[in-house]
Amino acid sequence: GESVGLHLPTLSVQEGDNSIINCAYSNSASDYFIWYKQESGKGPQFIIDIRSNMDKRQGQRVTVLLNKTVKHLSLQIAATQPGDSAVYFCAEISGTYKYIFGTGTRLKVLA
């Protein structure tokens, strides 16, 4: 079946270093992708999105890269801070506008 998965369940990064969180998707027809951040006990928070006609999009300290050839999505966080510690989900959206979420990657920022 179609699914969205994450390569690493937990990522530990030193404060100040860059973080890269990866996501694989299986539906080549998906045309919209979103990264969400979820802190403990809170709802997911929108971080950044990208459409399939793009391969890179930058926000404030975050960059999303889309490689449609290998169906891979990544979230890069520059100069990772303690406040970045959370679980990050990628979401794949197809033409039916139904979201498929990955299981999430927990980012731990080490002081």
Next chain:
Amino acid sequence: GAVVSQHPSWVICKSGTSVKIECRSLDFQATTMFWYRQFPKQSLMLMATSNEGSKATYEQGVEKDKFLINHASLTLSTLTVTSAHPEDSSFYICSAESGPGGEETQYFGPGTRLLVL
């Protein structure tokens, strides 16, 4: 912009009682809202899609008579867990689509933690 609120943020109830959770879009109108359930350390599981003025669309395996959804206005959707049991204890999260016809971006509420004793 695009703020979604939920009320209550947490609730404890006795087995057999019903619990209502509200989801509001504060600064935009949401034709479509979604209800998710999340177990500890797991991803979000879509329960149902709520469309203003019409019946909700439930995902396979979700009992519509157990989880009543009402989307009475463009800014409010409610989820009622009827005759709650301990296995219904979970984190319930709603989201709302911003934009008519679906701009696809969902904005999430802060979640409601339900504990059924």
